[in-house]
Amino acid sequence: MTISDVAAELGLTKGTVSRALNDYPDISEGTRLRTRRAAERLGYRPLGSAQAIRTGRCRAIGLVLETDEHDAHRPFLDLFLAGLSDGAAAQGWTLTVATAPVGAALETYQMLIDERKADGFVLPRTRLSDPRVAMLRQKEVPFVLFGQHGDPDGCAWFDIDGADAMRNAAHILADRGHERIAYVGGSRDYAYNGKRESGLRAGLAERGLSLDPALVRHGANNRESGEAATTALLSLNAPPTAIVFALDRAALGAYRAAAQNGRTVGEDLAIIGYDGDPEGAYAEPPLASWAVNWGRAGSTLSDMLIKRVRGAEVEDLRATMPATFLDRGSASVIPTPDPERDGAVNPSQLGGDS
Amino acid sequence: MTISDVAAELGLTKGTVSRALNDYPDISEGTRLRTRRAAERLGYRPLGSAQAIRTGRCRAIGLVLETDEHDAHRPFLDLFLAGLSDGAAAQGWTLTVATAPVGAALETYQMLIDERKADGFVLPRTRLSDPRVAMLRQKEVPFVLFGQHGDPDGCAWFDIDGADAMRNAAHILADRGHERIAYVGGSRDYAYNGKRESGLRAGLAERGLSLDPALVRHGANNRESGEAATTALLSLNAPPTAIVFALDRAALGAYRAAAQNGRTVGEDLAIIGYDGDPEGAYAEPPLASWAVNWGRAGSTLSDMLIKRVRGAEVEDLRATMPATFLDRGSASVIPTPDPERDGAVNPSQLGGDS
DNA sequence: TCGCTTGCCGAAACCGGTTTCGGCGCACAA
């Protein structure tokens, strides 16, 4: 079923049918409707590749996933893909996915661009300094960042408001009686880390607290490093009563560290993670965390990219989405000092520099 | 950089260049080489969409992921995608991914076919009776099953040999002294379930044991249902000393059930899962399981599908891949009866119908 | 009545490839 078949059916030429379907102004309303109905009735769908050769657009969103990234745990990849795909499908677009080792990613982008397998790209896991951005900018290929870049000028971007989540985490913990609150971040190459830390700091300040430099750790992006960071924090002379992690998978490592240091998560140590990793629900006690709606994130990114390809200005393509708090057992109220117990954890001794 | 540019550079016509690059027999060896070098030097890459319009092939593998499937936990999706993508890229192909609710999947396939966004499909999660197979067969669109179908005649397929894994699991447990071994399967709609159960049965038979019907459960595809199945099994008059699960995520639910029934996994209850879910490594004790090389599975599927599109016969496109055993703490040796303890678990009372 | 605009559509070029067809030039056998 080609456009010529539709044209023959209507006694028109294919050029006219094409213009009718694409809403050219020099087509009468009657012809437009007749054509549209006939196309619908005959089940005509324009061949993507045939359009692409003339228009230069294949109606496809490109996504390059970087493999062999040691902390690339992706429990939500399917939801994210579903969101991207839904957002694309709503406009008649599709999704072209490729994978590449971190080092060879640029070549993969180049290939997809040269063969015109994608009209633009969603860039996940943006780093503070990201070579993909420079390349796509130079080639004038549309893209939307997921997460922010060190230099977001001239970029369209979408981000989860991790800073605000951390700010609220600080409020929650402070309101529950915590005063010594620690932060354990992930890799510093990514923009999210700095944003989450500064968000936490801001939230603490709003409660008259501050983030003790001794209570800040970085580079914890899996259970082992989360466990190590927690052990280090609990070994301090003035240990924290609550720890906020930038990543759930690091937070899950804190449970074992707490047990080995005579602490019990949810009783004398509060923990809040970030990501809403499903594993957290099965921890004992369940891990409090910030859940991200990955499906909506994906569909929003698709929308933004399609608009960008169609010519929207980057200044109009910037948005954030809040994360929602999963208030679970690990984010406990601080216990009141119990004279029956030994004073290993005595809040009155703490309070830090606030 | 189009084919005409290359032709002009060489003083040839674009038709000749095209034939040279596609190894037509009526091109002299010298011209073929000259052309190939020039194309390489100029960085020429044929436009996928331009080729597609004439050849009818866009050099893309289609993958439709079904969403809102309640047990669709996919911890390895990224590895699988990477494998598919690598296998495709090795032949200059790409990957078109779409998602769809289970009910609407057929329309998504239809759309991708009509718009020629894919030359063929990899069908993951094949069910015993699968409408996708009938549809693609009827439309004569190439496809490769991942997992087997109820009626695999006329189909190309690739499968992980779950039956053999289960057979070996039976051997391992029997050789470690277990005699009452239970099986907890997943959803019966999928072919893998029956295969794993019969594999276990075969392995037991080879050790002179049999699978007590009372020790078989089905439909456990998450922690909760795994926990429930385990509780039921442990409440029997003659409970099992070992349980084999068709899915790790069900096996992880057994830990809590064991604890609540006074058992300790790895001491008086052996557990073997299947999938190699990374969470299993963090369980206490770590969950023994069967790991699947998802990357290789993906690249093999890509290879097979590309061959199929190029005309290979389905009979020549069938393969299985073994899973490898992760021998971890939960798959313990059965304890010798301890006269000091109460007789709640006394292997000498057991042995079932073997 | 004439001329000019405007609405609407046909005709044809075009996009970047692939594939078919035909013919030139050379080697070889008759």
Next chain:
DNA sequence: TTGTGCGCCGAAACCGGTTTCGGCAAGCGA
């Protein structure tokens, strides 16, 4: 010498769309 076959390449059609251009006919004012 002529005919034949073959190796090799140019020319052009073709794929299924999009876009440009030109022209017909109706409407309108002068």
